[in-house]
Amino acid sequence: MNISLTINGEERQLDVEPRRTLADALRDDCGLTGTHLGCEHGVCGACTVQVDGTAVRSCLMFAVQCDGSTVRTVEGLAAPDGTPHPLQTAFASEHALQCGFCTPGFLMLAAAALEENPALADDPDGLRELLTSNLCRCTGYEAIRLAVRLAAAMRNTGGT
Amino acid sequence: MKPAPFEYLAARTCDEVIGALAAGEGETRVLAGGQSLLLEMNYRAVRPVQLVDINRVRDFGGLDVVTVPDSGPWLCVGPLVRHGRFEQQVEAGPLGRLLARAVHFIAHPPVRARGTMLGSLAYAHPTAEWPTLAVTLDARLDLVHEHGARTLSADDFITGSFATARRPDELLTRVCLPLLPTATGVAFVEHRRTAASFAQLAVAAALSAQDGVVADARIGLAGTAARPTRARAAEALLTGRAPTDEAINRAAAASVGVVDAPDDPHAGDSYRRHAAEVLVRRALMQARDDIAERT
Numbered sequence: 001m002n003i004s005l006t007i008n009g010e011e012r013q014l015d016v017e018p019r020r021t022l023a024d025a026l027r028d029d030c031g032l033t034g035t036h037l038g039c040e041h042g043v044c045g046a047c048t049v050q051v052d053g054t055a056v057r058s059c060l061m062f063a064v065q066c067d068g069s070t071v072r073t074v075e076g077l078a079a080p081d082g083t084p085h086p087l088q089t090a091f092a093s094e095h096a097l098q099c100g101f102c103t104p105g106f107l108m109l110a111a112a113a114l115e116e117n118p119a120l121a122d123d124p125d126g127l128r129e130l131l132t133s134n135l136c137r138c139t140g141y142e143a144i145r146l147a148v149r150l151a152a153a154m155r156n157t158g159g160t
Numbered sequence: 161m162k163p164a165p166f167e168y169l170a171a172r173t174c175d176e177v178i179g180a181l182a183a184g185e186g187e188t189r190v191l192a193g194g195q196s197l198l199l200e201m202n203y204r205a206v207r208p209v210q211l212v213d214i215n216r217v218r219d220f221g222g223l224d225v226v227t228v229p230d231s232g233p234w235l236c237v238g239p240l241v242r243h244g245r246f247e248q249q250v251e252a253g254p255l256g257r258l259l260a261r262a263v264h265f266i267a268h269p270p271v272r273a274r275g276t277m278l279g280s281l282a283y284a285h286p287t288a289e290w291p292t293l294a295v296t297l298d299a300r301l302d303l304v305h306e307h308g309a310r311t312l313s314a315d316d317f318i319t320g321s322f323a324t325a326r327r328p329d330e331l332l333t334r335v336c337l338p339l340l341p342t343a344t345g346v347a348f349v350e351h352r353r354t355a356a357s358f359a360q361l362a363v364a365a366a367l368s369a370q371d372g373v374v375a376d377a378r379i380g381l382a383g384t385a386a387r388p389t390r391a392r393a394a395e396a397l398l399t400g401r402a403p404t405d406e407a408i409n410r411a412a413a414a415s416v417g418v419v420d421a422p423d424d425p426h427a428g429d430s431y432r433r434h435a436a437e438v439l440v441r442r443a444l445m446q447a448r449d450d451i452a453e454r455t
Contacts, residue, residue, distance in 0.1 A: 021198070
């Protein structure tokens with residue numbers, strides 16, 4: 001099937017089998033391997049991307065469902081001039097990653113959540129619930145939590 | 161793993177969906193949120209010949225209060241209402257409050273952004289939140305097929321673990337939940353092994369009070385049998401009485417009568433009975449406090 005979608009601001013035409021998940025289309029057809037696949041059944045969250053601004057599991061959507069949609073992956077997080085997104089800066093400074101496999105998923109999850117509700121960082125229960133969406137097997141949740149709070153503070157003070 | 165090949169139809173109208181289901185001879189599946197269907201397809205536990213995607217069907221996102229003569233107001237939910245929609249109260253009364261509490265137990269935000277209430281009912285996971293609430297509240301479900309339609313109570317719709325009365329050519333088009341009287345206290349509690357696990361046991365409770373006594377009690381348990389069940393004996397013990405600690409303890413003890421589940425690696429029968437009693441007591445205490453907070 002032929003589909004067209006906007007990925008990180010760039011319009012793409014793809015010819016995919018219906019059974020192609022969005023995750024596989026991004027990685028194998030578009031070469032965007034920043035989106036990682038862990039469990040392929042919605043548990044780990046490594047494949048989290050944004051579809052029309054909402055964080056979703058790209059292993060639990062077919063690419064054909066995204067015909068006409070806007071998709072944002074970790075490759076589209078930094079500014080066009082390469083300046084890292086506040087979350088990327090905060091993840092680095094708070095040591096919120098170790099092996100890094102889960103990081104793209106956490107970044108896309110947190111970026112969508114902060115855009116929808118910048119006050120989330122000051123809601124301990126809400127932030128905790130959000131971060132239980134994804135798995136980090138280097139057990140870095142506390143650092144991830146601190147990084148999301150730092151990124152929110154950077155945004156609110158007009159930082160990059 | 162990757163799903164097996166299938167044909168894909170992005171339907172635009174309800175008739176197109178029903179036509180595809182009729183023509184599919186049981187091999188066509190409906191794709192709504194897909195958060196359980198894709199999981200099973202990725203496992204290759206299911207291999208449908210065709211998927212009919214309903215995400216582009218107009219009018220499937222309905223969420224309205226409908227007043228039915230003689231049976232009062234109902235909250236009616238269409239096939240494309242996602243779980244996340246219920247995080248904000250969709251209705252100002254106790255029903256909206258109960259839905260907003262229960263929804264936080266469903267998976268996590270990215271899955272709640274896609275998965276749908278009707279999809280969850282059609283899937284009928286034995287400890288899923290919406291089927292538990294549907295049975296507890298006596299929800300009514302509308303099924304449509306090529307030559308007609310029928311309406312079933314949740315109790316008749318859910319027939320077992322992952323089993324419903326829906327025939328393969330039928331589409332679940334609507335679920336209606338009754339609005340609850342203003343002086344109703346509600347609660348939803350679960351026991352689960354990790355934050356991301358499915359519930360091992362879940363209990364929903366709604367206590368409607370009048371002049372200090374319980375006028376109507378609803379207690380629904382999941383994880384205690386193949387499908388969610390009302391604890392009717394426990395409900396009867398509360399009805400017409402003040403919701404004292406003693407009355408709640410007696411009802412909780414009576415509710416274990418519904419436990420009828422085989423042992424699993426995490427819980428034998430005695431553990432399950434104990435956990436059910438604890439959860440029912442907890443739910444009833446919360447429901448009682450919920451009445452007190454509102455009146």
